Amino acid sequence: MLGFHFRNESTRDAAESYGVKAVLLTARKPDGS
Amino acid sequence: MTDSPHHIADEQASLEEVLKGEVLRMYQEVADTPEAEFHFFHGREAAEMFGYSAEWLDRAPAGAVASFAGVGNPHERSELQPGETVLDLGSGAGLDSIIASWHVGPAGKVVGVDLNPSMCLKAQAHAATTGTQMECHEGRMEEIPLPDASVDVVISNGVINLSFRKRRVIKEIYRILKPGGRISITDIVSARQLSQAIVNDPKLWAA
Numbered sequence: 001m002l003g004f005h006f007r008n009e010s011t012r013d014a015a016e017s018y019g020v021k022a023v024l025l026t027a028r029k030p031d032g033s
Numbered sequence: 034m035t036d037s038p039h040h041i042a043d044e045q046a047s048l049e050e051v052l053k054g055e056v057l058r059m060y061q062e063v064a065d066t067p068e069a070e071f072h073f074f075h076g077r078e079a080a081e082m083f084g085y086s087a088e089w090l091d092r093a094p095a096g097a098v099a100s101f102a103g104v105g106n107p108h109e110r111s112e113l114q115p116g117e118t119v120l121d122l123g124s125g126a127g128l129d130s131i132i133a134s135w136h137v138g139p140a141g142k143v144v145g146v147d148l149n150p151s152m153c154l155k156a157q158a159h160a161a162t163t164g165t166q167m168e169c170h171e172g173r174m175e176e177i178p179l180p181d182a183s184v185d186v187v188i189s190n191g192v193i194n195l196s197f198r199k200r201r202v203i204k205e206i207y208r209i210l211k212p213g214g215r216i217s218i219t220d221i222v223s224a225r226q227l228s229q230a231i232v233n234d235p236k237l238w239a240a
Contacts, residue, residue, distance in 0.1 A: 020221055020222070020223050020224075021221065021222055021223075021224065022104045022105050022219065022220070022221050023105075023219070023220060023221070023222055024105055024106070024107065024109060024110060024217070024218070024219050025216065025217075025218045025219075025220065026110050026215065026216060026217050026218075027215065027216050028213065028214070028215045028216075029207060029210045029211070029212060029213060029214045029215070030212065030213075031212045031213045032212055033212050
């Protein structure tokens with residue numbers, strides 16, 4: 001499970017107020033491109 | 034005219050250079066003094082939080098683990114296969130590159146790219162202590178120093194958010210991927226447009 005972790009709670013709160021999230025992005029380049 | 038297109042472009046270029054300096058400073062500090070206090074989790078504590086196995090972390094060089102500063106686990110869905118060529122974009126002290134090299138094996142190849150040449154040397158030294166090889170190139174992610182269609186998989190961990198030109202980075206990744214190539218990238222995104230005060234603050238960008 002991904003999360004966005006800060007040691008400092010106030011930093012985490014500020015980040016979360018901006019909707020900051022950690023994501024895992026996967027994708028594939030089409031064949032023949 | 035202070036808001037002419039040329040002025041804005043000059044201002045952005047200047048800010049980008051300041052950001053580059055701050056990124057170099059911040060991540061060099063994590064590598065040189067991993068025991069120091071940072072406002073983000075790093076090292077083994079962070080890697081365990083993101084699901085890196087204890088087996089990997091015990092097997093990897095202590096220096097590479099201690100300097101880990103990622104935001105997630107790109108190996109979770111990378112599905113690396115023996116023989117594949119992998120690019121670790123923003124390879125840092127090399128932990129993700131080393132784990133990738135275990136997956137692709139001796140028939141495969143792991144290439145790191147990092148803004149900081151001393152981090153490239155450090156990553157290569159860490160890889161060598163595990164008996165694996167990686168090559169690392171100093172370079173910017175907006176101008177990846179690799180040929181077209183030369184990579185099977187791109188992994189990256191908490192790096193693309195540092196760029197001022199993210200669209201350019203994505204185009205570069207697309208360029209160097211082989212047809213059918215894949216990406217497995219962990220990073221941070223913001224659901225809201227950040228205020229200009231945040232955008233213009235190199236310390237916040239670099240973090």
